[in-house]
Amino acid sequence: MLIPLGAVVWKSQSGGFANAWDQVTAPQPFAALKMTLAISALVALFNLVMGTLIAWVLVRDDFAGKAVVEFLIDLPFALPTVVAGFVLLSLYGPSTPVHVNIAFTRLAIALALLFVTLPFVVRTVEPVLIELDRDMESAAASLGARPLLIARRIVLPNIVPAMLTGTGLAFARAIGEFGSVSLLSGNLPFHTEVSAVNIYNQVQSDNTVGAAAQSTVLLMIAFLVLFGLDVLKRRSARRG
Amino acid sequence: MADVDAPIAVGSQRRTVTRYSLRFVVLGYLAVLLAVPVGVVFYRSFRHGLGPVWSSLTTADARSAIYVTLIVAVAAVVLNTIFGVGAALLLVRKQFPGRRLLDVLVDLPQAVSPIVAGLALVLVYGKFGFFGGWLQRHGIQLIFSLPGMVMATAFVSLPLVVRAVAPVLAESGDEQEQAARTLGASGWQTFRRITLPSIRDALAYGVVLSLARSLGEYGAVTVVSGHVLGKTLTVTLFIDDRLENFDTTAAYSASALLALLAMASLLVSRRLRSRTRSVA
Numbered sequence: 001m002l003i004p005l006g007a008v009v010w011k012s013q014s015g016g017f018a019n020a021w022d023q024v025t026a027p028q029p030f031a032a033l034k035m036t037l038a039i040s041a042l043v044a045l046f047n048l049v050m051g052t053l054i055a056w057v058l059v060r061d062d063f064a065g066k067a068v069v070e071f072l073i074d075l076p077f078a079l080p081t082v083v084a085g086f087v088l089l090s091l092y093g094p095s096t097p098v099h100v101n102i103a104f105t106r107l108a109i110a111l112a113l114l115f116v117t118l119p120f121v122v123r124t125v126e127p128v129l130i131e132l133d134r135d136m137e138s139a140a141a142s143l144g145a146r147p148l149l150i151a152r153r154i155v156l157p158n159i160v161p162a163m164l165t166g167t168g169l170a171f172a173r174a175i176g177e178f179g180s181v182s183l184l185s186g187n188l189p190f191h192t193e194v195s196a197v198n199i200y201n202q203v204q205s206d207n208t209v210g211a212a213a214q215s216t217v218l219l220m221i222a223f224l225v226l227f228g229l230d231v232l233k234r235r236s237a238r239r240g
Numbered sequence: 241m242a243d244v245d246a247p248i249a250v251g252s253q254r255r256t257v258t259r260y261s262l263r264f265v266v267l268g269y270l271a272v273l274l275a276v277p278v279g280v281v282f283y284r285s286f287r288h289g290l291g292p293v294w295s296s297l298t299t300a301d302a303r304s305a306i307y308v309t310l311i312v313a314v315a316a317v318v319l320n321t322i323f324g325v326g327a328a329l330l331l332v333r334k335q336f337p338g339r340r341l342l343d344v345l346v347d348l349p350q351a352v353s354p355i356v357a358g359l360a361l362v363l364v365y366g367k368f369g370f371f372g373g374w375l376q377r378h379g380i381q382l383i384f385s386l387p388g389m390v391m392a393t394a395f396v397s398l399p400l401v402v403r404a405v406a407p408v409l410a411e412s413g414d415e416q417e418q419a420a421r422t423l424g425a426s427g428w429q430t431f432r433r434i435t436l437p438s439i440r441d442a443l444a445y446g447v448v449l450s451l452a453r454s455l456g457e458y459g460a461v462t463v464v465s466g467h468v469l470g471k472t473l474t475v476t477l478f479i480d481d482r483l484e485n486f487d488t489t490a491a492y493s494a495s496a497l498l499a500l501l502a503m504a505s506l507l508v509s510r511r512l513r514s515r516t517r518s519v520a
Contacts, residue, residue, distance in 0.1 A: 005360050011363050078502035078503070080498050086479060086491065087499075115277075200355050203355075219352060222352055223348065223351075230340075
């Protein structure tokens with residue numbers, strides 16, 4: 001596992017650092033990279049909000065069919081990414097039954113990424129919410145705190161580490177996503193071509209150095225995110 | 241739970257409104273993003289009955305794709321089981337320099353783009369890769385053939401086994417293992433009689449997850465497969481291939497098949513997970 005990943009970094013530097021830098025900052029790969037990072041960040045932030053809300057509703061609310069929703073949440077993890085892309089394409093693509101055709105736009109990329117990263121925040125926040133001691137909230141309420149104040153001062157501080165972890169994982173996943181995006185985005189250079197697709201095309205056209213260089217950038221970002229989360233985990237564990 | 245909520249009776253009407261609107265937003269979001277799209281695929285696959293689905297999944301190409309997928313997935317899962325348990329044991333039971341680094345690295349395949357994983361394998365084992373020349377001289381071809389696809393699949397799904405097994409190993413401790421060893425059990429005996437039974441459910445959970453992931457892997461496999469119809473095409477690549485040839489019936493059928501498999505594995509894994517939790 002390490003040798004192959006090391007090989008990617010090594011290959012990217014085989015033409016010297018300057019060459020690798022040129023490969024990454026060439027117009028088309030650079031446009032893809034910038035777009036990927038921007039959309040992934042937006043998607044991760046959206047997940048931060050929606051994922052927390054979903055987790056909250058799943059833990060604190062009760063309604064008929066909750067078990068089905070619980071099941072649905074994990075589906076994006078289990079569903080092959082191509083199938084995920086195809087699923088979205090058939091509802092929001094050219095053959096849409098609801099007259100919403102967003103195929104081959106950046107919105108489609110965001111939609112695909114939202115689909116595949118949905119479970120991350122929900123599944124990291126949910127267990128923390130379950131463990132959360134309700135007595136604190138009751139105490140705050142009996143002292144006259146309004147629900148919004150309780151949410152902000154009592155609940156939020158407790159779940160923030162979990163929220164950040166989920167968001168970071170979702171971001172790392174989003175920047176590398178290929179299968180679902182490639183079906184839905186049309187892969188138009190400079191417009192809807194994401195990094196992973198750009199790398200794939202470079203491999204296909206035998207520019208392995210360029211592909212390796214851009215892969216190295218993605219690898220480094222993913223590693224930094226994971227490392228940051230590890231630090232976060234250790235720090236919050238130490239605090240109790 | 242009613243007594244816990246009792247002090248919050250003040251403003252309870254507003255709380256009800258908040259509760260319902262939150263529920264509405266969440267369910268609406270999930271419907272638009274998840275439920276309706278998946279429903280549409282199933283509807284379109286099965287709207288003409290099972291006949292067309294069956295015939296489009298039993299063509300020679302489709303059968304071969306299913307066969308290739310099964311071989312690759314099973315081989316990858318076997319590899320993952322062996323090395324996943326090994327890595328988990330290493331992480332939990334041993335102290336060595338770089339353990340924390342390994343801890344982060346184990347998660348990397350899940351964060352790394354599958355495309356990057358595929359590229360990495362091509363760079364090492366491909367024709368012009370590190371070991372490419374040596375392999376070629378010995379007549380071994382890994383890339384663009386089944387072994388390469390197995391490696392790619394195993395690579396991306398390895399963390400699932402490690403992360404399922406490691407916490408249970410940490411929880412169960414090593415006192416029983418030490419006891420067994422003082423009573424004269426060999427390393428293998430200890431593993432088979434003590435360690436394995438204690439991680440059985442967690443291992444099964446990890447195996448199901450990695451099997452599900454292996455059946456559906458696309459990105460990493462697409463780089464190393466070479467796309468030979470009827471030879472190195474897995475079901476996911478087959479879907480892609482059929483879409484490009486505007487054979488939507490086959491694409492819908494294969495997607496429905498994979499989606500059903502995904503749902504089945506999800507159900508099994510949920511059951512296994514609740515079992516591991518109740519034990520721990």
